[in-house]
Amino acid sequence: MKNRSFLTCIIIFLITTLNCEKKQETLLNPQWDYENIHGFGKINIHEYTFCSIVPEVITQRSKVGLWTFYSPQKIKIAEGAFNGELNEINDHGGCSYSVYNISIDAKKWKFWDSNGKPIPTNKRDLDFIVSSDFDKK
Incomplete structure (x- = not known):
């Protein structure tokens, strides 16, 4: 159970981090x-x-x-x-x-x-x- 919660937290962290990086790239004209x-x-x-x-x-x-x-x-x-x-x-x-x-x-x-x-x-x-x-x- 602890491993499953830990894995879920890591997945959520990675998804939000990748989404934020993508949004930051689109703020400025490439x-x-x-x-x-x-x-x-x-x-x-x-x-x-x-x-x-x-x-x-x-x-x-x-x-x-x-x-x-x-x-x-x-x-x-x-x-x-x-x-x-x-x-x-x-x-x-x-x-x-x-x-x-x-x-x-x-x-x-x-x-x-x-x-x-x-x-x-x-x-x-x-x-x-x-x-x-x-x-x-």
Whole structure:
């Protein structure tokens, strides 16, 4: 009886482990080497003072304008524009300050696979491009 329970636990563990590995693989586009993508475009550097008990100068780096992203093999995989808008904040920190809010229009972005063929724009790849910290100019 103990051997049967132990065997059942091992089988359940293996099934869930294999299923999780398969799901993880499908989260990212298998065409791209995400760790080695290079982005080129303009970075806006904006400083503001966040007033609190101890005021702090904060540097904000934001992608703005047209950006192009390349694979390690120098194949263009994405291109589109980041829109930056300066917004004033009045209700945090004790004094007003301005920060850049970055947005994108997904309809204006283009993506390509590792062979240079156009692929449909999808939320997963857009989220990666927006959230990644590329510092190439």
